[in-house]
Amino acid sequence: MSIVDNKLQAFGKLVRKGTVVPASDRAPGPLKVGVDLGTANLVLAVTDAQNNPVAGATFRSTVVRDGIVVDYIGAVHAVRKMKADLEQRLGQPLQQAATAIPPGIRPGNAKAIGNVVEAADLHLVEIVDEPTAAARLLGVKDGAVVDVGGGTTGISVLKNGEVIAVFDEATGGTHMTLVLAGAKKLLFEDAEIEKLDPRNERDVFALVRPVVDKMSTIVARFLANHPDVKTIYVVGGACSFTEFEAVMAQHTGRRVIKPVEPLLVTPLGIAMFDNGGRQ
Ligand SMILES: Nc1ncnc2c1ncn2[C@@H]1O[C@H](COP(=O)(O)OP(=O)(O)OP(=O)(O)O)[C@@H](O)[C@H]1O
Ligand SMILES: [Mg+2]
Structure with a gap:
């Protein structure tokens, strides 16, 4: 480690x-x-x-x-x-x-x-x-940091330690909870509890996967203008799912690294x- x-x-x-x-x-x-x-x-x-x-x-x-x-x-x-x-x-x-x-x-x-x-x-x-x-914190000077928070997915491109481009899209963990609530006919609060229970991860991920696909497509589209970016570092609570980085790597064609405790x-x-x- x-x-x-x-x-x-x-x-x-x-x-x-x-x-x-x-x-x-x-x-x-x-x-x-x-x-x-x-x-x-x-x-x-x-x-x-x-x-x-x-x-x-x-x-x-x-x-x-x-x-x-x-x-x-x-x-x-x-x-x-x-x-x-x-x-x-x-x-x-x-x-x-x-x-x-x-x-x-x-x-x-x-x-x-x-x-x-x-x-x-x-x-x-x-x-x-x-x-x-x-x-x-991550010691990243070049690459992209993708922050998947509660409300938004923020993409930042860094070059020589400076942020040179940013993009924000209103899709985050809240949208995953909404999708889960809709699919399982739950109140938002109950869906959030269900989402955060590690025992449910596999089933939850199958349902929220389209949200992750959407986030990844947005990242891929934005990074199309930044071919130098070889590595994406994902942070924020909503990337906590085990399979998150594999999905983003597949859509973007870049290496995706998720630190422990991304939140x-x-x-x-x-x-x-x-x-x-x-x-
Ligand atoms: N283990 C987990 N599995 C799935 N989702 C999680 C997990 N832990 C936290 N989240 C989700 O991550 C989101 C919060 O992440 P984070 O704390 O990074 O956001 P934030 O900084 O408060 O929001 P923003 O950056 O959008 O302003 C919530 O939607 C929460 O449900
Ligand atoms: Mg945040």
Whole structure:
């Protein structure tokens, strides 16, 4: 397993178990914080000064939609709560954070995201592009990052470490849940529970496969203009299905790599941009 996968796996365990890495096992220096305000999940990632995961929290929520804050008070309360929980577990305050926005978002909306972080009493160090954060964690300088989140599939092409092209399409995990709800005549909430139960993965994937085909076709079409891209890195919760990368590889003709814990790649990457306010 690669160093990045080890790091992601360790972070996943901390988040799920609600545990923290003790101070004696951390690199010296200030803690770094990343706040990811997604459509389906809010995630707070805490690392030590060497970018090793220390603690994390996720919160399922609909206060932000595709980078737009739709419930400001709700978002602030959720971030405050996650911060307070983590501070209690860590036994020390969290002071500053980096956050991220989907590519191509308007400055006003980016400001609202930043305001949420500041209203939770975290000094805002930087607002980074989500794919740039994911690429930084993965150590990707050239290739494509495809983020399959709750609301959207975002494609970003990177060259020499810079994002040179982006495309967003409104198909994500929510659409998979809608397809499942329709096929099995379930309420959305029940279909979401069914979708996330690993015991159902095979049957669920057979039903949501057309959504994955559609996402993959969109990616293939966009990347037709970027023949240099040899490798696609898929991140985001909705690519969690075991067969996801095989389907995307088939449609795009490129190598598709999915890190472990794809949902946690962007949040951990965002924390890397928290340099404590130093230039
Ligand atoms: N194990 C899983 N299997 C299938 N789908 C999953 C799994 N885990 C999470 N998801 C789906 O992933 C989606 C959330 O992913 P993620 O947290 O990356 O989105 P987000 O960042 O909140 O949204 P966006 O990036 O669109 O703003 C949800 O639709 C959720 O149902
Ligand atoms: Mg996201």
